[in-house]
Amino acid sequence: MSEQDSLDRFLGEEVKPSEVEAKDSSSDWFERLKKILDERSAPAVKFSRAYLLSASYDGDLRCAVLKFYDPAENRILLWYDTTGHTPYCFTNLTPEELQALPEISGRENVEGFEVVEKHNPLTDSPIKVTKILARDPLTIGGRPSSLRERLPKAREDAKVWEADIKYHENYLYDLGFEIGMPYTLREGETLPKPDVGEAKLPSGLEEALKGEDEDFRNYTAEWVRLLECPVPSFKFASLDIEVEAPSLDRIPNAREALYPVIAVSVVDSEGRKRVLLLRRQGVEEGSAELDENVELEFYDDEVSLLGATLEILTHYPIIVTFNGDDFDLRYLWHRAQRLGFPKGVIPIDMGRESALLTLGIHIDLYKFFFNRAIQVYAFDQKYRENTLEDVASAILGVGKLPIGKNVSELSYRELAAYCLRDAELTYQLAALEGCLTLKLILALARVSRMPVEDVSRQGVSAWIKSMMYYEHRRRNLLIPSQSEILAFKGYTTTQPVIKGKKYRGAVVIEPKSGVNFNVVVLDFASLYPSIIKRWNLSYESVRCPHPECRENRIPETPHWVCRRKRGITSLIIGSLRDLRVKWYKVKAKDKSLPQEVRSWYDVVQRTLKVVLNAAYGVFGAEHFVLYCPPVAEATASIGRYAITKTIEKAQQLGIEVIYGDTDSVFLRNPTEEQIAELVNWSERELGMELDVDKVYRYTVFSSRKKNYVGVYPDGSVDIKGLTGKKRNTPEFLKRAFSEAVGILSTVESKEAFSTAREKIKAIVKECYERLKGRRYPLEDLAFTIVLGKDVEDYEKTTPQHVKAVKALPAEAREKIGAGSVIRFVKVRRDPGVKLLFQASPEEIDLEKYVEHIQSTFEPLLEALEIDFDEILGVPKTSRLERFL
DNA sequence: GCGGACTGCTTACCT
DNA sequence: ACAGGTAAGCAGTCCGCG
Secondary structure: OOHHHHHHHHHOOOOOOOOOOOOOHHHHHHHHHHHHHHHHHOOOOOEEEEEEEEEEEEOOOOEEEEEEEEOOOOEEEEEEOOOOOOOEEEEOOOHHHHHHOOOOOOOOOEEEEEEEEEEEOOOOEEEEEEEEEEOOHHHHOOOOOOHHHHHHHOOOOOOEEOOOOOHHHHHHHHOOOOOOOEEEEEOOOOOOEEOOOOOOOOHHHHHHOOOOOHHHHHHHHHHHHHHHOOOOOOOEEEEEEEEOOOOOOOOOOOOOOOOOEEEEEEEEOOOOEEEEEEOOOOOOOOOOOOOOOEEEEEEOOHHHHHHHHHHHHHHOOEEEEOOOOOOHHHHHHHHHHHOOOOHHHOOEEEOOOOEEEOOOEEEEHHHHHHOHHHHHHHOOOOOOOOOHHHHHHHHOOOOOOOOOOOHHHOOHHHHHHHHHHHHHHHHHHHHHHHHHHHHHHHHHHHHHOOOHHHHHHOOHHHHHHHHHHHHHHHOOEOOOOHHHHHHHHOOOOOOOOOOOOOOOOOOEEOOOOEEEEEEEEEEEOOHHHHHHHHOOOOOOOEOOOOHHHOOOEOOOOOOEEOOOOOOHHHHHHHHHHHHHHHHHHHHHOOOOOOHHHHHHHHHHHHHHHHHHHHHHHHOOOOOOOOOOHHHHHHHHHHHHHHHHHHHHHHHHOOOEEEEEEOOEEEEEOOOHHHHHHHHHHHHHHHOOOEEEEEEEEEEEEOOOOOOEEEEOOOOOEEEEOOHHHOOOOOHHHHHHHHHHHHHHHHOOOOOOHHHHHHHHHHHHHHHHHHHHOOOOOHHHHOEEEEOOOOHHHOOOOOOHHHHHHHOOOHHHHOOOOOOOEEEEEEEOOOOOEEEHHHOOHHHEOHHHHHHHHHHHHHHHHHHOOOOHHHHOOOOOOHHHHHHO
């Protein structure tokens, strides 16, 4: 039972008593499940070497419980705390004051007080605080009567610290447990013993870090110990359920669980594929094709089907689902209770936002793949939407089986095929590239110090928070509250470019319109993490309390930074940066290493990228626990300083800079010597690594920022920002645009441009002619836009895609909401838009589409000095004349 | 009552 | 529930215009 669960019981997510009569088999199933749970929960590990994957809180036993993965037995071992560690928080009230408080005295949930000395990072001085020990986590926080809520009201200046840290995290931090690492478990011993590897820098890295101080090197070595530790191969299964739904459009409500579960499919890492089916009246066998090795199991009643399913949940150490938190496992939990299963025999720990497994680990891939940072940095934005179908087709190249009818109308074999397909896709998402996804989660867990269940469900700010908390505990630092940080140093002074933002961000250099050959792009390797490292940025080091640091100023701001102590963030992010840039990125590309080794290096490299890219942003995010705007402001400010100085230096060296954005500069035809000089200057003067990122045969810039085409020597092409590449652009424009880019990729010299220009003109002309001749099918004309929120939530304006949806009758609109993809075309009449499937070719607004042809090609045409009207065969003056 | 200049909203993108 | 900066298209508002 998790602490979340105890909380939910407190908040009362109750299920109505059984409405469906239990059959004979039910008590057998209840007993069987009870027995499994009892056996497996008993802390009876004789001896085992196992990996720590997770921790939670057992509300009944009132203690922390650790989940280990035993690779020999392929199962999860539970270890219940025997140290007597209890929940706690800190306060500035003395034990005497506390004793006198009505909200404390006589509370049997408060076990005692202890005065302890901690170090306050904000004041850089020791601080005596009272540690309040509690009987359970809810005494500390989580309900209105908790100490976290009540103590601050006891006295005007009363403070509470560290009361919002989940108990199982406290437990891990305090005992120094390392998630993802191997331990030896022995019956009778108080604690599992870590199988500690050596914290030593590999010689290549040792060399690369020669210039760093000893603390930094030791700290980096600790990361190496964590990340070089081997990863076991996991036995796991994916699971998917189908429910007899009354209508095709409605997804059954998992909290009500009104309808029977009719199919459950399970695909496991040992090649087994099972589909459990419920026998129902009038359903035919059917003839849909199924793989030979698929095991079909029929159950005469739903209790047996659910009983078997719940047993499967106890059988596997790891279960992956796609949206199991909100649907599959939640549905099973509520449905099982509806069928009379007592809560105690259901091996699911149901929380408000997650569904965890009592005897295993549940990874919900929906949450993980939906995470923006994972989408962008780990999977290179290969997928855009967040349906299983979209993610799978983008990453795996296969789609969901199309069904035209309600699942309850399918034959057994059709239903099995459909249900199995979803489980297979889910399995593949976890298993692809040698279990990349699972390894990514494990590496993230090691770095963030978070249980794998949490790390796969939460975002970057939670990961970084966890890393920081771990480090605070290790150094006996009091974790300041958000309001304290803000009170000490919560202001910014730079003017943002965009209204409503908190401070000024990166600079973007005005590009020079036109075509340039031999363009070298230099960029700072991990600019912001490098800045955080080099400039010692951290919430406690920026605007530190020492008077002597005050002249150590940050450019363009009134802020200063500490000279006396290395900031925590600077150390953590700085070491991870060096580790990625100087070790893992290099190793991931080292062809002399065996494939499996290289792939792990690639996993780590990607993991670090995700964490590093977020490290700066979180300090500027209000909801981050260590929110510290001057840190974010300082980072961006130093970034502007670095790129601006670099451009000045380049110009001094006689290099023409044609563009730059945040951390990059585009140099026109520089010599090797010029590049080397600039790179050395940066190393020397800025203390930052400036590298050649890419070399283009030529680039095409319009006057627009963040928009360009770059052609590599081998003819491959980078297209950045241009309308012709955007997902919402109609297909006919994307195709014409990509044809034009195809022409560009063949251009090898300045001379070849004259023919290329003619070909591009011809492409635009052809596009125009086909449009005018209405020779494009309607769907090629459709704009594809994702609804950012539910239709009713557009209050200030009604954008076109919303207008198009609003034209639908209410019942058709029901299943359209935030995240839905809207396809519409522009028409001549009334609201000017129509959903694609409602429109007909004659009503298309051709004039509008001609404007779109123009705006799509304009950036290219401008760079190539081609006039759009001229292409259409209109004399240059005609538009003006028409106007006059 | 209409249209241009302007601001703001929305989406998709870049780093 | 990481940040800010840019482009594009449209919605909505204000104001002048006899």
